[in-house]
Amino acid sequence: MPEPTPKADILVIDDTPENLNLLSVLLIKHGYKVRSVTKGSTGIRGAQVMPPDLILLDVNMPQMSGYEVCHHLKADDRTREIPIIFISALEAVSDKVKAFQAGGVDYITKPFQIEEVLARIETHLTLRRLQSQLQLQNEQLQQEIRERKHAEEKFATIFQHSPNPIAIVTVSEGQLMEVNPSFLSISGYTRDQVIGNSITQLHLGHDSTTFLRRLQTTETFHNLEFELLTHSGSVKSILLSFDRIELNGTTYALLIANDITERKRLENEFISLVSHELRTPLTSMMGSLDLLSSGQLGGLTEQGQQVLSIGVKNAERLIRLINDILDLERIRSGKITMNRRSCNLADLMIQATEEMQAMADRSKIQLSTEPVSILLNADPDRIVQALTNLLSNAIKFSPAQTTVQMQACSSGHTPSVCISVCDQGRGIPSHQIQTIFERFQQVDTSDARQKGGTGLGLSICRNIIEQHGGRIWVESTVKQGSTFYIELPLNT
Incomplete structure (x- = not known):
């Protein structure tokens, strides 16, 4: 059966062997691991090599007093935090004050009661554990603060230098809390004109109210086409992506835009080309293919019929594509009215x-x-x-x-x-x-x-x-x- 884990490692420094033996037996009996030394210099080396959880230290010792031992231990980074309890027959207040000034955490007068010694040991071990936990938590908190600060600095750099317009708005009211220079550039507003105002107050879109309602009811969306009304009254076509973020207990919308105004202009030119330059020759071509397939211009071989069938299918597919493009653009541009x-x-x-x-x-x-x-x-x-x-x-x-x-x-x-x-x-x-x-x-x-x-x-x-x-x-x-x-x- 394995031995139970000791409650704590205690170093006892006392020049009297009887005291050492008594303390060692009692402490071991109550579940502590005990190391005993009779010289102050030996105790210092032992504490430096393998720091104990607590030290019991006598005051009156030859060569080096307990006060001197305590000063050495408190001057070393390896042993500074170890709690030291003085045990001495000296009862004068000045001796106790000197012990506390040297760095001791407690003072027990000989002859001691074992119950008192155990109670004092447990109290200071508990305080030490709590102090260590607090120190660890503080270090973790400091690390988290450093990481968060680094992340914030990184986000701020990306936010400010992004070529894409970015805005942070409140979900509840659509109030603009922060925008980057690209947003100001595309919208034509100054920072003072934007911050604190809402999307509806600035009339950033033809239907800002509907857009705000979508922000409030949708968790996320990507590549939503939106017509942005600039400060000068011109219209910019943008693609908007949106995600919700939590900052200090408040829900915000992170809006990232992509300017597609030039792309839309090219699309419109393409639609015009499709509508006027492709439909007419395609219709004529389909008429010719239908005439060929009817046999009015003469018969075709079986291979010729197969080639003609492929041509008809591809022409029909091209007409479907053109019609779908035109249909989609008419719906999107509002040129087709929904006859409800x-x-x-x-x-x-x-x-x-x-x-x-x-x-x-x-x-x-x-x-x-x-x-x-x-x-x-x-x-x-x-x-x-x-x-x-x-x-x-x-x-x-x-x-x-x-x-x-x-x-x-x-x-x-x-x-x-x-x-x-x-x-x-x-x-x-x-x-x-x-x-x-x-x-x-x-x-x-x-x-x-x-x-x-x-x-x-x-x-x-x-x-x-x-x-x-x-x-x-x-x-x-x-x-x-x-x-x-x-x-x-x-x-x-």
């Missing part, structure tokens, strides 16, 4: 299912729709467009002989309806969940041509749903399937 009217969600779900039934049959996919009769104030054509886009994606990326299910239910917490489209397809990797609704984003581009996708369908869906004051998101597990959700308000 009262409509029944059940009718829209049935219509979307019927439109996609032929595609599902070709792919040997079972469509299961559970329509729910709920009245919406919405543009029925656009809602059907969003639903057919989701059904089309689910069918494209599902294996044969599986089921694509569309359901709807009303929310018990808010006046809204939630529509879900669930498939048993390939799923979406977690790192793509955040970007799947961006333009030209596809989970796997290797078979995009074969599937006929343009990479714009989900982006169109998101814009349609957001134009209706709703939201769209996806939950997915790779190799098991995905479920897309649309939430639409019922009170607008």
